[in-house]
Amino acid sequence: MTFLFATLFYISLGVLIVGVALKIRQYWKTPAPLKIPTMPAPTTQAGVVFRMAREVILFESLFRSTKWTWMFGWMFHFGLLLAFVRHLRYVMSPDFILWPLINNWLVQFAGQYASLMILFGLLGLLARRIFVDRVRYISAPSDYLMLILLLVITVSGIMMSFVTPIDIVSLKAFMMDLITLDSGHELPVSVPLVIHLGLVALLALIFPFSKLLHAPGLFFSPSRNQVDNPRERRHISDWAKKLES
Amino acid sequence: MKTFLTHLLIAGLLLTGGAAIATDVADISLLKYPEPAGEKCVEPAEKMRREHMDLIQHQRDETMHNGVRGITAKHSLKGCIDCHVGYDDQDKAVSINAEGQFCQSCHNYAAVSIDCFSCHRTTPDGENPMRKSAMTNPHQ
Numbered sequence: 575m576t577f578l579f580a581t582l583f584y585i586s587l588g589v590l591i592v593g594v595a596l597k598i599r600q601y602w603k604t605p606a607p608l609k610i611p612t613m614p615a616p617t618t619q620a621g622v623v624f625r626m627a628r629e630v631i632l633f634e635s636l637f638r639s640t641k642w643t644w645m646f647g648w649m650f651h652f653g654l655l656l657a658f659v660r661h662l663r664y665v666m667s668p669d670f671i672l673w674p675l676i677n678n679w680l681v682q683f684a685g686q687y688a689s690l691m692i693l694f695g696l697l698g699l700l701a702r703r704i705f706v707d708r709v710r711y712i713s714a715p716s717d718y719l720m721l722i723l724l725l726v727i728t729v730s731g732i733m734m735s736f737v738t739p740i741d742i743v744s745l746k747a748f749m750m751d752l753i754t755l756d757s758g759h760e761l762p763v764s765v766p767l768v769i770h771l772g773l774v775a776l777l778a779l780i781f782p783f784s785k786l787l788h789a790p791g792l793f794f795s796p797s798r799n800q801v802d803n804p805r806e807r808r809h810i811s812d813w814a815k816k817l818e819s
Numbered sequence: 820m821k822t823f824l825t826h827l828l829i830a831g832l833l834l835t836g837g838a839a840i841a842t843d844v845a846d847i848s849l850l851k852y853p854e855p856a857g858e859k860c861v862e863p864a865e866k867m868r869r870e871h872m873d874l875i876q877h878q879r880d881e882t883m884h885n886g887v888r889g890i891t892a893k894h895s896l897k898g899c900i901d902c903h904v905g906y907d908d909q910d911k912a913v914s915i916n917a918e919g920q921f922c923q924s925c926h927n928y929a930a931v932s933i934d935c936f937s938c939h940r941t942t943p944d945g946e947n948p949m950r951k952s953a954m955t956n957p958h959q
Contacts, residue, residue: 663930677930741868742929 576748576761579771583752586778593782594790601794608796609809615802622801629798643702650695653688657731660685664742664749689732696725720785723773730770740764852924853905856949860902861893875899875935896939901949904942914941 612635616622628634633651637644662676675681700721703713734740740762747759761767781787793799800809810818860867862874878894881887892898903921905913916922916936926933943949 668928673930677927677932679932682930682932739869739873741865742931743868743925746929 575763575768576759579748579761579775580752580757582772582775586775590778590781594787597782597787598790601791604794605811605813606796606800607811607814609800609804610797611800611802612797613802615800617802619801622799626793626799629792635798642698646695646698646702648695649691650699653691653695656685656688657692658685660688664746665753667750686735689728689735692728693725693732696721696728700725716785723777727770727773727777730766730773733766734764734770738764738766740767850924850928851919852921853903855902855921856947857902861898871899896935897944900941901943901947904947906950912942912947916941 616625625634633644633648636647659676660682663682666673666676668677700718703709703717703721744759744762745767748761751757751759761771777786862870867874874894875896878892878896882892882895900915904915905920907913913920914936916926916933918927922933922935925931
C-alpha cells in the first residue's frame with residue numbers, strides 16, 4: 575500500500591505540474607485581438623492588478639451576478655484555502671523557517687473547522703445544480719461528478735479529523751519520505767485515509783483536463799486583465815502587426 | 820533525466836506550497852524523547868497514537884463531571900506523565916511538554932497544540948512511584 579501510494583503520488587503530481595504548465599502555456603499564447611475589458615475598468619496596470627486581486631480574493635463579478643452562487647462558492651474556496659494551510663503541516667519540516675506559522679493553534683483550528691465551510695459550500699453548489707432549472711439544464715455529468723469527488727474527499731477528511739483519528743505522525747513520516755525521496759516509513763492505512771489520498775491523487779490527475787482549470791484560467795480573462803486605455807495605446811496583437819507592414 | 824525529474828518534482832512541491840526544506844528533524848526516526856519508565860502502556864501503542872486525546876478527555880469527563888475517581892482511572896493524564904516524564908542531570912523531572920520531551924516531540928512534529936498543561940502540571944507530583952531510580956535505595 576505504501577509503495578502503491580508513493581507511486582500514485584509521484585505520477586499524479588507529475589501530471590498535475592506538467593499538465594497545468596502546458597495549459598498555462600496554451601493560455602499564454604492564445605491571442606487576445608480585441609480590447610474588451612468589462613467596464614468600468616481600471617485605466618492603469620496597477621488598477622488591473624487590484625481588480626484581479628478583488629476577483630481572486632472576493633469573487634467580485636460572481637458576487638455581482640448571483641448572490642447564492644457567490645455565497646456557496648466563496649465559502650467553499652475560502653474553506654479550501656484554510657484547510658490547505660492546515661495540510662501544510664504534513665509536508666513541512668519542523669525546522670523550516672515558515673514552520674511557526676503552520677504550527678500555530680489558530681491556523682490549525684481554523685483549518686480543521688474550515689472543513690465544515692467546504693462541506694456546506696459544496697452541498698450548496700450541488701443543490702444549485704439540482705434545484706435551479708436553468709443551471710440543471712446546462713449541467714453535464716462532469717459537473718456533478720466533480721462536486722461529488724470533492725464532497726467525498728471532504729467527508730473522508732472530516733471523518734479523520736473528527737471521528738476516526740489516524741496516526742498523523744506516521745502519515746507525516748510517509749509524506750516526508752516522498753519529499754526527500756527516501757523510504758522506510760509505512761503509510762498508516764485506514765479506510766478514510768485511503769479514500770482521501772486516493773481521490774486527491776485522482777483529482778490531481780484530472781485537474782489539467784477539467785473545469786478546475788478556471789484557477790489559472792481566471793488570470794487570462796481578457797475582459798478582466800486588460801487596461802482601459804485604447805485611446806492612449808493602440809491594442810494590436812502580434813499577428814496583426816505582421817499584416818500591417 | 821533523473822535529476823531533471825527530481826528538480827521538476829521539487830519545483831512542483833515548492834509551487835504547490837509544500838515549501839518543505841527537509842533536514843534531519845523531518846525524519847521521524849530521529850525524533851528523540853525519554854524512554855518510558857513502565858513495562859507497557861495502558862493501551863496498545865497503535866491505539867494510543869490515534870486515540871490518546873479522546874481517552875484522556877473521556878477520563879477527564881468521568882473524573883470531573885461524574886466524580887468517578889481512583890483505581891478505575893486507567894487513562895489519567897497523571898499516569899501518562901508519571902511513566903513518560905524525563906529527568907535532567909540533576910535528577911529533576913523535566914516538563915513533559917518541554918522541547919525533546921515525550922509530548923512535545925510528536926506534537927511539534929505534527930503541529931498539534933496541547934492545552935492540557937494550561938491547567939495540569941507537567942511533572943509528577945512529589946515522589947514518582949513509576950521512577951525506577953526512585954525505587955532503589957540511594958545509599959547502595
